[in-house]
Amino acid sequence: MKIVAIVQARMGSTRLPNKVMKPIGGTPMIELLLNRLAGAKEVDQIILATSTDERNLPLVDHVRKLGYTCEQGSEKDVLERYLQTAEKHAADVVVRITGDCPLVDPDLVDKVIRRFKAANVDYLSNTNPPTYPDGLDIEIFTFKALEQANQETSDPFDREHVTPYLRKPGKFQTAALQHSQDLSALRWTVDEPADFAVIENVFQYFPPRTDFSWCEVLTLQSQQPELFSLNQHLVRNEGAKMGTGQKLWK
Numbered sequence: 280m281k282i283v284a285i286v287q288a289r290m291g292s293t294r295l296p297n298k299v300m301k302p303i304g305g306t307p308m309i310e311l312l313l314n315r316l317a318g319a320k321e322v323d324q325i326i327l328a329t330s331t332d333e334r335n336l337p338l339v340d341h342v343r344k345l346g347y348t349c350e351q352g353s354e355k356d357v358l359e360r361y362l363q364t365a366e367k368h369a370a371d372v373v374v375r376i377t378g379d380c381p382l383v384d385p386d387l388v389d390k391v392i393r394r395f396k397a398a399n400v401d402y403l404s405n406t407n408p409p410t411y412p413d414g415l416d417i418e419i420f421t422f423k424a425l426e427q428a429n430q431e432t433s434d435p436f437d438r439e440h441v442t443p444y445l446r447k448p449g450k451f452q453t454a455a456l457q458h459s460q461d462l463s464a465l466r467w468t469v470d471e472p473a474d475f476a477v478i479e480n481v482f483q484y485f486p487p488r489t490d491f492s493w494c495e496v497l498t499l500q501s502q503q504p505e506l507f508s509l510n511q512h513l514v515r516n517e518g519a520k521m522g523t524g525q526k527l528w529k
Contacts, residue, residue: 280371280372281323281324281368281369281370281371281372282321282322282323282324282370282371282372282373282374282392283322283323283324283325283326283364283365283368283370283372283373283374284316284319284322284324284325284326284373284374284376284388285326285327285328285361285364285365285370285373285374285375285376286309286312286313286316286325286326286327286328286376286377286378287327287328287329287357287360287361287375287376287377287378287441288309288327288328288329288338288377288378289329289330289332289334289335289338289354289378290329290332290334290335290337290338291330291332291334291335291354292379292470294470294471295469295470295471295472295474295475298378298379298469298475299338299378299379300337300338300341301475303381303478303479303482304479304482304483304486306489307341308378308381308469308475308478309327309338309341309342309378309381310341310345311381311482311489312376312378312380312381312383313325313327313342313345313347314489314490315381315382315383315384315385315489315490316376316383316385316388317385318385318386318490319385319386319388319389319392320385320389321388321389321392321393322374322388322389322392324348324368324370325347325348326347326348326349326350326364326368327339327342327347327348327349327350327378328349328350328351328352328357328360328361328364329349329350329351329352330351330352330353330354330360331351331352331353331354332354335351339351348368350363350364350367352364355435355438355439356438356439357438357439357440357441358425358428358429358432358437358438358439358441358444359429359438361373361375361425361441362425362426362429365422365425366422370422371421371422372392372395372419372420372421372422373419373420373421373422373425374388374391374392374417374418374419375417375418375419375420375441375442376388376416376417377416379414379468379469379470379474380414380415380416380467380468380469381414381469381478382412382414382415382467382478382481382493382496383415383417384415384492384493386492387405387411387415387417387493388417390456391403391404391405391417391419391456392419394454394456395419395454398454399452400451400452400453400454401420401421401423401424401445401451401452401453402418402419402420402421402424402442402445402446402451402452402453402454403418403419403420403453403454403455403456404416404417404418404419404442404455404456405417405455405456405457405458406418407446407453407455408455408457408463409463410457410458410460410461410462410463411458411462411463411493412462412463412465412466412467412493412496412497413463413465413466413467413468414466414467414468414469415467415493416468418441418442420442420445420451424445424451425445427451428442428444428445431444432444462497465497465500465507466507466510466511466513467481467496470513471510471513473509473510473512473513474510474513476509476510477506477507477509477510480506480507481496481499481506484499484503484506
């Protein structure tokens with residue numbers, strides 16, 4: 280069984296353009312994310328999947344220089360982008376990570392993968408329902424389920440967000456990993472400038488280490504909540520509910 284982590288990222292983010300290449304302590308955010316994810320022992324390969332938009336060329340060049348594989352596909356049909364990437368690299372199982380989650384935790388990724396293997400399901404995540412901080416999102420699904428979703432849905436929302444069809448009741452066997460405490464109100468993702476400032480605060484607290492665990496970040500937030508205060512007004516998964524015009528206006 281080949282388990283491939285596919286990280287989706289692009290330079291054309293509406294609310295925070297070029298965010299994945301913005302430096303934190305001199306290192307592009309995407310590089311920090313990939314280096315952290317590389318610690319996951321259950322993952323056989325990490326691939327960055329971006330679009331063919333010319334704006335992504337600096338991202339593609341940088342990621343390839345780091346030694347990671349990078350594939351380019353549709354800008355808006357991200358489901359197809361995932362399928363093509365998974366097919367090309369003979370993935371049996373796909374781990375979906377998004378480029379706005381620089382605090383991705385490799386031990387948590389391994390935990391979710393092990394739960395997926397034990398559950399023998401088509402799809403498993405730690406986001407449905409959300410109980411972990413926003414920014415630790417991990418979704419795992421079989422290549423066969425991804426292929427079936429690609430064949431069966433033409434809904435633009437499904438195709439842009441990759442996994443909604445996999446979560447539709449009655450379509451696939453699904454399961455969830457939930458934390459013992461509901462931490463879903465905590466915001467560690469990067470969608471807007473305030474989010475980026477919070478993540479900068481986190482990385483600036485731990486240098487030279489960049490491999491700190493999510494539990495260490497949780498402890499930091501309880502001890503120094505002021506480091507995390509700038510983005511507390513923002514809503515989880517707001518972007519999925521907004522149109523492009525709303526994002527531009529914001």
